Every structure is written in structure tokens, then in C-alpha cells.
Amino acid sequence: MSKKVLMAFVVAFSSLLLSSCGGQANANKENKDKDKDKEKIVINVETTETMLGDAIATFKSTAVLEADRQATVTTKSSGIILEIKVEEGDLVKEGDVMMVLESDTQQLSLNSAKANYDKSLNNLKRAELMLKKGLTNTEQVDNLRFETKSLKASYDQAAMNLSFTQVKAPFDGMVAKRHVKIGNLIQNATAVFDVVDFDSLQAKISVPEHHWLLMKKGLPVSFDFDAVQNMKIDGHVERIAPTIDSSSGTFQVTVAVDNKDHILRPGLFAKAEIIYDQRKDVVVVDKDAIIREDDMAFVYELDGEDGVKRTTVTLGYEMLDTVELTAGILASQTVVTTGKNNLTPDSTVKVINYN
Known part of the structure; x- marks a missing residue:
């Protein structure tokens, strides 16, 4: 073999070898790029x-509504019930007559007291005229004056006793319960009605002592009731107890509840949020x-x-x-x-x- 042929063979073999190595390197690079793409998780x-x-900063708690003005109306006289003028659920105004008792005895006592008072008053007026004319003395007139005052007091007492035969509403509100029936013979101080003022609803919330400085009168309060779905009820802090209960480490905050539509009732359970700061x-x-x-x-x-x-x-x-x-x-x-x-x-x- 000549030198020229040998050289040509060597050059061709080298080119083939370099080409093979370059292809292998490219293949390795592609595989690494694919592995890197596989590791990249999106x-x-x-x-x-x-x-x-x-x-908004709030203190959250729970409460049960109660009425600030809620009373059990009792009688101030005894007797048979002649008439019941209101029923459960009725609205009443302060002074409305709710029930009437028999009043014959009280009426007779009033008539007698009025007659005695009128007689004494006439005697006093005549005695005062006679005193001016010098026909009587001052002592007799003073005695008649004292007697008239005493009889006037007896007359006023009889009138009051007669008024007690009519049971009246103590304040504006609703009749929550009737305890008696027509014809019942009742005694003095017998419970006859429960009256509730729904405009005076409030909630008493126990607040931990570390919130003492955060609670202020007038702070807004938001209520959420299970019984009143999809409706937020507003209120405000009405008063704050001046002392802390050492046994529980809490103090009481009384919240007035807005119930002008009379939707809420005493006894309802509520979730309350007192808003004590806003930014x-x-x-x-x-x-x-x-x-x-x-x-x-x-x-x-x-x-x-x-x-x-x-x-x-x-x-x-x-x-x-x-x-x-x-x-x-x-x-x-x-x-x-x-x-x-x-x-x-x-x-x-x-x-x-x-x-």
C-alpha cells in the first residue's frame, strides 16, 4: 500500500470517529435537557x-335576650272578675284598663266618704263666715278645718280603693300571658297578667377582664339570630358594670337591642359582636x-x-x-x-x- 493511500485511509477514519463522538455528545445534551424538563413541576x-x-376589631360572644321592662301585673284589691279587656298578644298603653273587678263595696264606701266630707266642708265654710262676723271663736273653726282634712283623706282613700278594682297596664307593651279567667274570685296581690315592653330588649354579655379598657358606652353591636335568618340586628352598649366578678374574671356589659319592628322576643339566643375599634x-x-x-x-x-x-x-x-x-x-x-x-x-x- 502506498503512502498516499494510507494517509487517505487515516484521514477518513479520523473524520468518522470525530463525527461519532460529536453525535454522542449532542445526544447526551438532549437527554439532560429532557430530564431537566421532567424535573420542572408546574x-x-x-x-x-x-x-x-x-x-374591624370585635369581641364575639353569645347572649339571651331579655326585656328591661317586664312585669307581672297583680291586683291591689280582692273580688270577683267581671270583665277581661285584653288577651295574650294584645298591645296596651300605659294606664289602659286590662281587667275589671266587682266594685259595689268600694263604691258604697266612696259615697259614704264623699257625703261626710261634703258635710264637714259646708260646716267649715259656715263657721268661717261666722268667725268674720264674730259669732264664733277661732278654736271651733280650727277643729272643723282639721276634721275636714281628715274626711278628705278618707274620701281620697275610698276613691283609690275603687280605682283598684280596675287593673291597669303599668307601661306600654304587649300582654305576654293571662293568668286568670272571668268569674274567678281573687285576693289582693294575685298575679293576673304578664306584660312585656319589646322596645326595651337587651342582652347581657360577660366580657373577660382583659377587655376592660376596650369597652365603652355607645359602642356598636351586631347580632345574628338563628330564629331570624339572613338579618343583622343592630344594638349599642347601654351600660358597663363598674366591678369585675373575681370568681369568673369577667364583667357584665348590657347591650340595648334595636327592636322597633317587634321582630325579636325575650328568650331568643343570639351571637353578638361588639365592635370596639375600626381602621x-x-x-x-x-x-x-x-x-x-x-x-x-x-x-x-x-x-x-x-x-x-x-x-x-x-x-x-x-x-x-x-x-x-x-x-x-x-x-x-x-x-x-x-x-x-x-x-x-x-x-x-x-x-x-x-x-
Whole structure:
């Protein structure tokens, strides 16, 4: 074999070998890129935006409604019931006659007392005229004057006893219960009606002592009743007990309830929220965006189109669905809500928000 042929053979073999190595390197690079793509996991997430809103601080508790003005009406006289003028559920005004007792004896006593008083009064007037003419003395006139006053008191007492045969409403309200029937013979101080003023409904709430300085008269209160669906009832703090119960570590707050439509009734169970502070135009976010670890809280902010970054935030007041952020993030930032627990700072995400 000549030298030229040998050289040509060596050159061809080298070219083939280099070509084979280059192809293998390219293949290895493609495989690595494919493996890298396989390791890159995309996590579907939902997001929301931080925004400016109102932060409200509330104390939540439960209470049972009661009427501030609720009375059991009793009789001040004995006798047979002749007439019942109201029934359960009727509205009454202060002074309305609710029931009438027999009054013959009281009427006779009044007539007798009036006759005695009128007679003494006439005698006093004649004696005063005679005194001016010098026909009687001052002592006799004074005696008649004292006698007339005594008989006037007896007359007033008889008139009062007669009025007691009519049982009257003590205040504006509704008849909640009737205890007696027509024809019953009742004695003095017998319970005959229960009357409730539904405009005076209130709730007494026991508040822990560490809220002592937060409670103020006039604070707004919101009520939620199971018996009254989809309706918020308003109220306000009417008064605060001046002392703390040492056995329970609580103090009592009395809340007046708005019941002008007479929808509510004493005995209803309520969930109450006393609003003791409000802050406007602060950064708030959906509670679902918050991740808590021990005493720390953070959110995942959207970073670019498919990246996220973990941001530590400081929490303020917590509302029903949102929470105030006092530091760490501004308004109008996109944060992850659903899928946040699967994220790390180097995660790749795809935003899918469902209506």
C-alpha cells in the first residue's frame, strides 16, 4: 500500500470517529435537557389581590335576650272578675284598663266618704263666715278645718280603693300571658297578667377582664339570630358594670337591642359582636392567602408570570373573611390562595382562577 493511500485511509477514519463522538455528545445534551424538563413541576394555583379596606376589631360572644321592662301585673284589691279587656298578644298603653273587678263595696264606701266630707266642708265654710262676723271663736273653726282634712283623706282613700278594682297596664307593651279567667274570685296581690315592653330588649354579655379598657358606652353591636335568618340586628352598649366578678374574671356589659319592628322576643339566643375599634383604608387580604408557622405569618406573592416569592407579613385585626396586614406587603399585590401549601420559593406555578 502506498503512502498516499494510507494517509487517505487515516484521514477518513479520523473524520468518522470525530463525527461519532460529536453525535454522542449532542445526544447526551438532549437527554439532560429532557430530564431537566421532567424535573420542572408546574403547580396550579389560585390567586387574589391585596387591597385597601376597613379593619374591624370585635369581641364575639353569645347572649339571651331579655326585656328591661317586664312585669307581672297583680291586683291591689280582692273580688270577683267581671270583665277581661285584653288577651295574650294584645298591645296596651300605659294606664289602659286590662281587667275589671266587682266594685259595689268600694263604691258604697266612696259615697259614704264623699257625703261626710261634703258635710264637714259646708260646716267649715259656715263657721268661717261666722268667725268674720264674730259669732264664733277661732278654736271651733280650727277643729272643723282639721276634721275636714281628715274626711278628705278618707274620701281620697275610698276613691283609690275603687280605682283598684280596675287593673291597669303599668307601661306600654304587649300582654305576654293571662293568668286568670272571668268569674274567678281573687285576693289582693294575685298575679293576673304578664306584660312585656319589646322596645326595651337587651342582652347581657360577660366580657373577660382583659377587655376592660376596650369597652365603652355607645359602642356598636351586631347580632345574628338563628330564629331570624339572613338579618343583622343592630344594638349599642347601654351600660358597663363598674366591678369585675373575681370568681369568673369577667364583667357584665348590657347591650340595648334595636327592636322597633317587634321582630325579636325575650328568650331568643343570639351571637353578638361588639365592635370596639375600626381602621379605614388599610391593607387587607383574603384569609386563605395566609400561612402561619408558630408566631410568624407569610404569603406567597406572584413573581413574574410563573414564579413566586415568600413574603413575611405582620397581621392586624382579623375579620370574618379577611385579615389586616400591617407590614410586609402593599395593596394591589397578587398572592396565592389555593395551592399555597405545596409551594416553595423556587416553585413554578400556573394561575388558574375559577369563578
